Amino acid sequence: MLKIDMHTHIIPKNLPDWSKEFGYDGFIRLDHHKSSWARMMQGDQFFREINHNCWDPEVRIKEYDRFNTHVQVVCTIPVLFAYFAQPEHGLKVAKFLNDDLSNLVNKYPKKYIGLGTLPMQAPEMAVEELYRIKKNGLVGVQIGSNINNKNLNEPEFFPIWEACEKLGLSVLVHPWNMMGKEHMSRYWLPWLVGMPAETSRAMCSMIFGGIFEKFPLLRINFCHASGSFLSTLGRIEHGFNCRPDLVAIDNNHNPKKYCGQFWVDCITHDPEMLNYVLKMQGSKRVTLGSDYPFPLGDLEIGEFINKMQLEENLVEDIFCNSTLEWLNLKKEDYL
Numbered sequence: 001m002l003k004i005d006m007h008t009h010i011i012p013k014n015l016p017d018w019s020k021e022f023g024y025d026g027f028i029r030l031d032h033h034k035s036s037w038a039r040m041m042q043g044d045q046f047f048r049e050i051n052h053n054c055w056d057p058e059v060r061i062k063e064y065d066r067f068n069t070h071v072q073v074v075c076t077i078p079v080l081f082a083y084f085a086q087p088e089h090g091l092k093v094a095k096f097l098n099d100d101l102s103n104l105v106n107k108y109p110k111k112y113i114g115l116g117t118l119p120m121q122a123p124e125m126a127v128e129e130l131y132r133i134k135k136n137g138l139v140g141v142q143i144g145s146n147i148n149n150k151n152l153n154e155p156e157f158f159p160i161w162e163a164c165e166k167l168g169l170s171v172l173v174h175p176w177n178m179m180g181k182e183h184m185s186r187y188w189l190p191w192l193v194g195m196p197a198e199t200s201r202a203m204c205s206m207i208f209g210g211i212f213e214k215f216p217l218l219r220i221n222f223c224h225a226s227g228s229f230l231s232t233l234g235r236i237e238h239g240f241n242c243r244p245d246l247v248a249i250d251n252n253h254n255p256k257k258y259c260g261q262f263w264v265d266c267i268t269h270d271p272e273m274l275n276y277v278l279k280m281q282g283s284k285r286v287t288l289g290s291d292y293p294f295p296l297g298d299l300e301i302g303e304f305i306n307k308m309q310l311e312e313n314l315v316e317d318i319f320c321n322s323t324l325e326w327l328n329l330k331k332e333d334y335l
């Protein structure tokens with residue numbers, strides 16, 4: 001059975017020193033301090049130590065062979081989104097990352113599928129970059145759950161959704177820049193509490209802002225099985241019903257209507273939760289993702305699903321059919 005992991009992160013082995021080039025901080029640089037390892041640095045601040053499986057395509061393919069996974073959908077690490085930067089600098093960073101991904105997918109067309117990055121702080125430039133992304137062989141984009149704390153329903157982003165629809169490019173919404181992170185630095189809370197909340201923030205903003213009504217052809221996937229969205233959907237629906245004056249001001253459709261219109265990945269680490277997600281979404285809207293190569297991901301690439309004794313056609317939907325439909329790709333091209 002074809003297995004496609006649609007949520008994995010990759011980074012070029014060598015990054016320019018953008019802070020030096022542009023004259024201000026915030027950009028990530030890599031310090032290759034020992035063989036096969038690098039430190040991601042933000043100015044003088046250490047962010048994370050990474051291994052060569054973060055940049056070496058051959059190392060990654062070997063690791064994926066161990067879990068019978070054939071194809072990796074790759075995108076950058078969200079901390080590399082340069083939304084804070086001046087627009088032309090943000091565009092330069094995005095182009096660098098997108099060109100690196102294009103080279104990768106053109107070299108390994110059966111092993112890698114690429115999702116680009118956009119300068120979301122400058123929607124006109126982002127639209128231009130979408131055309132280049134399409135031309136260079138990427139099939140969609142990964143964007144953050146908020147853009148410098150602006151929500152994804154803001155009208156300034158409409159031209160981006162419109163261009164994605166027109167070009168047939170898919171979207172992965174990834175949590176980042178977690179709300180409240182400055183108040184919960186202990187216990188990894190930004191990752192454990194903030195990230196699921198961020199994804200729900202993105203989904204509620206898009207639903208209540210009517211984005212799925214205005215752009216019905218958009219194909220959007222939300223990370224980590226929708227974060228806390230699906231598990232709190234009862235509350236969200238009740239809020240919509242009991243206070244329409246607050247909630248239903250831009251879209252009068254019940255939020256539950258949209259389950260099964262968008263996609264979510266399967267990263268739940270919990271069979272019971274995945275069963276619930278499957279019930280809410282249907283198997284054709286749940287995709288195999290891992291968050292490889294990071295430790296909070298499912299680094300056995302869906303092995304827990306094999307143990308759930310689901311019907312084979314459901315497993316096949318999760319392992320490949322849903323992702324192929326989300327990205328509008330043909331199975332034959334990966335066999």
Ligand SMILES: [Zn+2]
Pocket residue numbers: 007009174223291
């Ligand atoms: Zn991720």
